[in-house]
Amino acid sequence: MRITLIVGVVTVTAVTAPSASAEIIDGANWADEVVEYSANIQNYDGFLMDEDMEWWLLKEPDCDVNENGYAWDPVDQDTVAGWRTTDAGEYVVMYWEHGLLDRSGDDLSIILYGGPFADAEVSASVDGVVYRLIGTIGGGTPGYLREETLDFAGLFDTCVHYVQVLRVASGPQTGMFFDAFGGDVYWGDFDGDCDIDLYDFASLQVCFSGDGGGIWGRACAPGDFDRDDDIDGDDWASFADEFTGPVQ
Numbered sequence: 001m002r003i004t005l006i007v008g009v010v011t012v013t014a015v016t017a018p019s020a021s022a023e024i025i026d027g028a029n030w031a032d033e034v035v036e037y038s039a040n041i042q043n044y045d046g047f048l049m050d051e052d053m054e055w056w057l058l059k060e061p062d063c064d065v066n067e068n069g070y071a072w073d074p075v076d077q078d079t080v081a082g083w084r085t086t087d088a089g090e091y092v093v094m095y096w097e098h099g100l101l102d103r104s105g106d107d108l109s110i111i112l113y114g115g116p117f118a119d120a121e122v123s124a125s126v127d128g129v130v131y132r133l134i135g136t137i138g139g140g141t142p143g144y145l146r147e148e149t150l151d152f153a154g155l156f157d158t159c160v161h162y163v164q165v166l167r168v169a170s171g172p173q174t175g176m177f178f179d180a181f182g183g184d185v186y187w188g189d190f191d192g193d194c195d196i197d198l199y200d201f202a203s204l205q206v207c208f209s210g211d212g213g214g215i216w217g218r219a220c221a222p223g224d225f226d227r228d229d230d231i232d233g234d235d236w237a238s239f240a241d242e243f244t245g246p247v248q
Ligand SMILES: [Ca+2]
Pocket: 102, 103, 104, 105, 106, 107, 151, 152, 153, 154
């Protein structure tokens, strides 16, 4: 649907400044925070995760520097976190500033490695209160990174902001280590509230850089529909095409 934006007709009373924490990198929307985790979450070297080390799980995948798919090479960084003990019940909860939309097909991507008998339940939530199971992730080859993708499958009436991974397997060779959690960017939704409305339009105006003009900070990243590092007339046209108005 093509709509014409006539800003003068509607007063935009508050321009919500998009958060600078949204990690939109190379067209993917990576988790912004670890909001909760059980007591025994560690990196591969055995250091317990604390609030200064939550970045192990954030942003884009970063534990396979030499890109051979194997995370334990001497040159690779140990930027993963996972289960310390052999007990079930360990968990992590990830948060996205910009919510993840339920699109056709899979919506969530988890980069991890784990033991052959690993098993965990993945649940998602709009509000961090009510979680729904979206699938399970199982075992693999220790040290070899893989990507698991899961589908929100119509379970949520708006964007997902929280994802919990809960360990259900216990015993030997059930360890799991996570590198990153990501999904698709909802282009045009600058304020992350799962619509493209006049508040987003105000951000588009502020962020407009013109052909080849660059992206003025992370807060402007959701406006680069065609991912060519600017917000210009082409992006403006896409924005108009995708305009939803307030959804909630
Ligand atoms: Ca989907």
